[in-house]
Amino acid sequence: MPIQILPARLANQIAAGEVVERPASVVKELVENSLDAGATKIEIDIDKGGSRTIRIRDNGQGIPKDELELALSRHATSKISTLDDLEAIASLGFRGEALASISSVSRLTLTSRTESQPEAWSAYAEGRDMQVQLKPAAHPVGTTLEVLDLFFNTPARRKFLRTEKTEFAHIDELLKRIALSRFDVSILLRHNGKLIRQYRASETQAQKERRLAAVCGQGFLQHAVSLELGHGDLRLSGWICTPQGARAQNDLQYCYVNGRMMKDKLINHAIRQAFEGALAPEQYAAYVLFIEVDPHQVDVNVHPAKHEVRFHHARLVHDFIYQGVQSALQQTVVESDIYTAP
Ligand code: ADP
Ligand code: MG
Numbered sequence: 132m133p134i135q136i137l138p139a140r141l142a143n144q145i146a147a148g149e150v151v152e153r154p155a156s157v158v159k160e161l162v163e164n165s166l167d168a169g170a171t172k173i174e175i176d177i178d179k180g181g182s183r184t185i186r187i188r189d190n191g192q193g194i195p196k197d198e199l200e201l202a203l204s205r206h207a208t209s210k211i212s213t214l215d216d217l218e219a220i221a222s223l224g225f226r227g228e229a230l231a232s233i234s235s236v237s238r239l240t241l242t243s244r245t246e247s248q249p250e251a252w253s254a255y256a257e258g259r260d261m262q263v264q265l266k267p268a269a270h271p272v273g274t275t276l277e278v279l280d281l282f283f284n285t286p287a288r289r290k291f292l293r294t295e296k297t298e299f300a301h302i303d304e305l306l307k308r309i310a311l312s313r314f315d316v317s318i319l320l321r322h323n324g325k326l327i328r329q330y331r332a333s334e335t336q337a338q339k340e341r342r343l344a345a346v347c348g349q350g351f352l353q354h355a356v357s358l359e360l361g362h363g364d365l366r367l368s369g370w371i372c373t374p375q376g377a378r379a380q381n382d383l384q385y386c387y388v389n390g391r392m393m394k395d396k397l398i399n400h401a402i403r404q405a406f407e408g409a410l411a412p413e414q415y416a417a418y419v420l421f422i423e424v425d426p427h428q429v430d431v432n433v434h435p436a437k438h439e440v441r442f443h444h445a446r447l448v449h450d451f452i453y454q455g456v457q458s459a460l461q462q463t464v465v466e467s468d469i470y471t472a473p
Pocket of ligand 2: 160163164223224225227229230
C-alpha cells in the first residue's frame with residue numbers, strides 16, 4: 132500500500148482509542164469541559180451505564196453558533212494558542228481532542244447558547260463524517276452534550292463494554308473524584324431516569340464536610356483532620372485520616388494537582404512514606420489532598436489521560452508533601468495509634 136493520509140474520521144477513531152476507553156472517560160472529558168466553561172451547575176443523565184445515553188448539561192459560558200462545528204474538529208481548542216500557554220496550563224483541557232474523538236465513535240449532539248446570543252443552536256454529528264448539521268434549538272445559556280450509542284460504529288470496542296452496573300460504577304466513582312475537586316459546583320447524577328447523587332454547591336466548612344462525608348463516608352469524616360500549609364509557590368490542603376480511619380483497600384485516596392485528579396507516582400510515594408510506621412502492612416491510608424503549584428512549575432502534558440504530571444522541582448514537591456502529611460499526622464496521632472510490629 133502506498134503512503135496515504137488517513138481519512139479524518141478514521142484518524143479521529145484512532146485518536147479516540149486514547150481518550151475514550153469507556154463511558155466514564157466520555158463523562159470525564161465532558162464534565163471537565165463544563166468546568167473549564169465556568170459552569171456552577173452540571174447535570175449528568177446516563178442510560179444503560181452510558182452505552183445508550185450520556186447527557187451532560189451545564190450553565191457555563193456556552194459556545195457561539197459559528198464555533199460549534201469547529202468545537203467538534205480535531206485540534207480545535209479555545210484554551211491554548213501558543214507554546215507559552217502550553218507551558219502554563221490553567222484549564223483542565225487543552226488538546227482539543229475530546230469532542231472530535233467522541234463524535235467519531237458515537238451519535239453526538241452539541242447544543243449551546245452564549246449570553247450574547249438570543250437563541251441556542253444545535254450541531255449534530257453521526258460517526259463524524261465531517262459534515263455537521265446546524266439547527267436552531269431551545270436552551271438556556273450554557274451547553275448540553277448528548278452522546279448516544281457509544282462505539283456504535285466500532286463493534287470491537289463496543290464488545291469491551293462491561294455490564295451496565297460496572298460501567299455506571301465507573302461513572303459514579305469518577306464523579307466522586309470531581310465532586311471533591313470542586314466543592315463550589317453543584318453536580319447531579321441520574322441513571323435510567325433515577326436520581327442517584329446530588330452534590331450541592333458548598334461554601335462553608337460544614338457544607339464541605341457534608342460533601343466529604345457523602346463521597347468518602349461518615350467514617351472518613353470522623354477520623355479526618357484537615358491540613359493547610361504553604362511553602363513558596365506550593366500549597367497543600369485537604370484532609371487525611373488518622374490511622375484509626377485506615378482502610379483495607381486503597382479506595383479512599385484522592386489527590387489533585389491544581390484541581391486535576393492525579394494518580395501520580397511521586398505524590399503517592401511521598402504520602403506513603405509519610406504514613407510509614409503509622410499503618411499496619413495490610414492497611415491503606417485514606418486522604419483527600421489538594422496540591423497547588425504555579426502552572427509554570429508543572430508539566431501536565433505527559434500522559435493522554437493527564438493522570439500524571441512532571442514537576443520541575445520534583446524533589447522539593449515530594450519533600451513538601453511528605454513533611455506536610457507527616458507533621459499533620461504527628462499532631463494527631465497519640466502513642467497508642469502507632470502500629471508496632473508484633
Ligand atoms: P479541549 O477541552 O482540549 O479544548 P475539547 O474537544 O474537549 O477540547 O473541546 C473543544 C472546545 O469546545 C473547547 O476548547 C471549548 O472551547 C469548547 N467546549 C467544549 N465543551 C464546552 C462546554 N461544555 N461549554 C463551553 N465550551 C465548550
Ligand atoms: Mg476538553
